[in-house]
Amino acid sequence: GAVVSQHPSRVICKSGTSVKIECRSLDFQATTMFWYRQFPKKSLMLMATSNEGSKATYEQGVEKDKFLINHASLTLSTLTVTSAHPEDSSFYICSARFRNNYGYTFGSGTRLTVV
Amino acid sequence: AQKVTQAQTEISVVEKEDVTLDCVYETRDTTYYLFWYKQPPSGELVFLIRRNSFDEQNEISGRYSWNFQKSTSSFNFTITASQVVDSAVYFCALFFTGGGNKLTFGTGTQLKVEL
Numbered sequence: 058g059a060v061v062s063q064h065p066s067r068v069i070c071k072s073g074t075s076v077k078i079e080c081r082s083l084d085f086q087a088t089t090m091f092w093y094r095q096f097p098k099k100s101l102m103l104m105a106t107s108n109e110g111s112k113a114t115y116e117q118g119v120e121k122d123k124f125l126i127n128h129a130s131l132t133l134s135t136l137t138v139t140s141a142h143p144e145d146s147s148f149y150i151c152s153a154r155f156r157n158n159y160g161y162t163f164g165s166g167t168r169l170t171v172v
Numbered sequence: 173a174q175k176v177t178q179a180q181t182e183i184s185v186v187e188k189e190d191v192t193l194d195c196v197y198e199t200r201d202t203t204y205y206l207f208w209y210k211q212p213p214s215g216e217l218v219f220l221i222r223r224n225s226f227d228e229q230n231e232i233s234g235r236y237s238w239n240f241q242k243s244t245s246s247f248n249f250t251i252t253a254s255q256v257v258d259s260a261v262y263f264c265a266l267f268f269t270g271g272g273n274k275l276t277f278g279t280g281t282q283l284k285v286e287l
Contacts, residue, residue, distance in 0.1 A: 089273050100263065100279045101217075148215060154273055161207070161267075161275060163217035 059085055061153050063164025070141055070171055078136045078167045080151030086131035087153035092124070095148040095166075107134045141171040174199050176266050178278035185254050185285055193249045193281045195264030201225075204268040206240070206247045207275065211261040220262075223247065254285045 060083040070076050080090055089108050093101040107113040107128035115121050123145075125137040134153075138145050150166040175198040185191045197206065208220040221231065223240055231238045235252045251258055264278040 091274065098282075101277045103274060106274060150215070150217065152217075152275070160219075160222065162219065163209070165214070165216040168215070 059155060059160065059162045061087075061151065061162050061164045063151050063167060065167055066165060067168045068170070070169070072142055072171055073140055075137055075139045076141055076169060078138075078149055078151070078169075080134045080136070080153070080164050082132045082153045082162075085153075085155055087134075087155070088131065089154045090128055090134040091152040091154070091161075092126060092134075092136050093150045093152065095150060097148075101150065104136075138169065141169070143171045145169065146171045174201075174266060174268055174276050176264050176276055176278035178262075178264055178281050180281045181279070182282040182284070185283070187255060187285055187287055188253050189285075190250060190252050191254050191283065191285075193251075193262050193264075193283065195247045195249065195278060197245050197247065197264070197266045199266060199268050201268040201270055204266060207265040207267070208238070208247075208249050209263045209265065211263060211280070213260070217263070220249075251283075254283075256285050256287060259283055259285045 062081045064079050091106050092104045094104050095101050103116050104119045105113045105115045105126050107126045109128050109131050113126035128134040148166050148168050151164040152161050154161050177196045204225045206223045210218040228240050237250045239248045261280045261282050263280045265275045267275050
């Protein structure tokens with residue numbers, strides 16, 4: 058149980074285009090989802106927290122207009138990287154918190170390459 | 173400040189050796205949760221254990237064991253008789269009730285198990 062599906066696993070896009078990454082909780086309802094970014098050989102950096110039906114809370118230094126987060130239902134959150142540039146290339150990973158539980162499960166990650 | 177420190181950046185061992193990964197945390201909260209995750213080369217984060225601050229019992233799961241010491245604010249992870257498949261990055265993480273549902277990650281320890 059408590060599976061989070063993240064798609065796509067890999068994406069290559071051209072500079073200036075937008076890319077959408079989906080994170081779905083398959084067998085539970087996730088009131089809160091989190092989006093992380095991970096640089097090579099580095100830890101996970103929390104970008105934002107998304108709560109179903111409300112605006113995402115972004116961490117300091119994360120551009121809200123570049124990284125658009127939508128959490129329209131209890132099972133789906135999306136991260137859209139707008140007007141992507143090569144410096145946005147990274148590994149993005151989502152996480153969902155179980156309802157009323159202190160458990161977290163992670164998606165399999167998306168490797169974004171902007172050329 | 174809430175912080176997780178994994179001082180060991182990289183550890184290399186020979187198969188069948190025991191290895192301990194250190195994790196030291198800081199928090200002002202009395203109620204908190206500690207986690208260990210494994211990140212193999214494929215990138216996904218695999219949940220290993222969650223421990224709450226009121227449960228200091230050590231835990232053993234197969235070749236894995238965890239030592240939680242509140243007196244030293246440590247939550248160390250030992251792999252007994254390591255195997256090549258244990259090669260991965262291991263992250264320790266902290267959740268505290270006053271932290272907005274966020275996990276705070278350590279910087280990770282890269283474990284390499286060689287034949």
